[in-house]
Amino acid sequence: MTYRAEAQALDAELLQCVGRRAVPNFNDLALRIFAHQLRYNEPYAKYAASLGVTLDAMPPDWERIPPVPAAAFKEAALCTFDPACAELVFETSGTTQGSSGQHYMETADLYDAALIAGFGDAMLSDVNEPLRYLLLVPNPAQRPHSSLGYMMRKVADVFGDGQEQWYLEGDDLRVDRFIRDCERAERSGVPLCIAGTAFAFVNLLDELRRRGVADLRLPSGSRIMETGGFKGRTRVVERAELYAQIASLFALPPDRIIAEYGMTELTSQYYDDVNRTKTAPPWLRPRVVGPDGKTLPTGDVGALVHVDLANRSSCVAIQTEDLGVRTSDGGIMLIGREQGAELRGCSLDAEQLRTLAAR
């Protein structure tokens, strides 16, 4: 079978799974995608071979697929095809070294299908009418390689009322316009979906506080999607505290604030369920691993590995430095990295040195 035929067959199968919201043969499909990547993704294949995994020595199941470290996307073009032919190119953040990597995707179809299905199920299961999207995320017109910007552009196109607004211009937040649009929506009764990074929400709250705005009541049916965390930022606010402030400002019940967890190196996303557990769509499975790479028991804290079948044209398994625990219902809970915890040394502040060095 040629590369093209193999890739198209896998994509078609994956699109069917996404459409049906079910992957009955996850293990088999994961191993076939991995084998496909061993054949056509040379850097990944070399890495796997260095760990003793080859087409002739395949892992017995999806949990043994060697995950590529997320930072490896900064080292090589991790894709099964000529990256010059990529339909989508997303840039990873450069928070640790100032350099960024690229996630090349051969087709947009799979990415679009996965994100629309995931967002629709997690965010809009009770919605019967288009929402208006107010977006505190990078505008793809300015940042064409932001996966988050692309995602929200697509979501607004598919699920929105056609009047979405973007408020992030460079590093500036257009707060005047945001307030005006919230008030306008309140008057017209059009429910809103406000999507933004945690850091953007913190900035927004700070600015509103500075202006004495304590109440921006949203129309019934409105909701918030928070994502992105505080990577590389100096001001960190506890998530529970942030949500409480958001709920108070917008007069929203807490269950209308939903956290999305994703990363540029993945095609699919996790969303919070009612228990604040991150749940994955059926084509994405998490593992929590120890330093030896072995899966930890439920409840133990370890590094997160994501096996995302929709990463067909890149790497199916990605290891992160994010910490989490596996919950009994199959989801994950993220664990903070103890920022601000004791850092010792005769004057050494490791976090500060890392920050300095990253400048």
Add this chain to the structure above:
Amino acid sequence: MTALEHIPAEKIVRALADAAERWSDADFPPRVRITDRIAERTGYSVPVVEYALDRLFFPIRRANLESTIRSELGSLEILDDFTQRTGRPDAWAAPCGNVCIISSRTTIGVALVPAVFALCAKNDVLVKDREDALVAAFFETLTEELGAFRAAARSAAWSSQDDAAHALDAFDVVAAFGDDQTLVAIRNSLNAGARFIGYGSRASAGYVARESLSSRENALVVARGAARDLVLYETEGCLSLHVLFVEKDGALSPAQFGAILAACIEEANVEFPIGRRSAADAASISAQRNLGAFRAAADKGAVFAADSADYAVIVDQPPAEPPQFLPRTVGIVAVEQPRDAVRYVRQHGLLLEGFALSHGRTDAVQAVIAAGAVRLTQFGELQHPPLEGGHGGRPRIAEFVRWIDRTL
């Protein structure tokens, strides 16, 4: 007037040295009682804590204290009264008054040596103690040696948030260890006339010259020392080895040296067992190890690490990458010449404390001085600054005295 002002310096020094000698005995009951508490607080294994206590108290000896004082002040007697000085006015190194030492983010007993010298200078000293109360316990012993220390040497525990609120404006000298933000906050809460001694964030490095890579035996000596510099105190100290520069074109390559170093780290891990390690550190070390393996698979460098991520040696770390600052983890940056190391240090904005050198080659010495290091030493000694030397590029006692000249 301070509590020690009328006590001869010689008597103070003797009492301090006697107390330290008692604490140098691993079976000294107060030390036995506190060892587990320190291990609990720091997460270090008990052998590491024992080693740290030995290293802390053994050098505090009368001869060492007196030679340091003489070297910095000219004589011991100058702490007691006006003393004649050749070619200079008579002078008295009087106490400054109230000294506060804040060391909230330190390894083991870092505040103790400055406290000892502040007491030698007859100041009233308050040390911000840790949960393990090591300083308080030592001060108890001190009081047994000389009753006047009860009023002169005090310790207390308070949180970082309370640093500013702890009446810091009442002190004449404040010595503080911490990050830049903490130091600025502390400095801003002092009286305008108060003396501030800040020990900010620092890193340390090592340089292996090609002369030391002429044979496996030579390299082994360096690697053993480097391993010790790396593993002690879980690479958290300002004098821990954070990045290692290894010259190319030696008989042994940087990768071969990395392999030798890894073997030495495994040996050092036996002598200094790994303590409590957070899941975050374990995840970060394994991520670095895996990234190193990814690069190695692409024929870029090598990585030597345990499956358990107990340690990691990353060879041929790209110069664009900063040090890892992770426990028992070090990147080897292959360099052509010492100037490459200086460039790396500047590129990453590293503020240096110590620099270990495998060879005293002039260009290497000049380079590490240019890089900003304040302590040059051999491998294996990076974590053992001599009491008689400086600390962070500063003197030991001179900043705790107020010079009074007399030309009557």
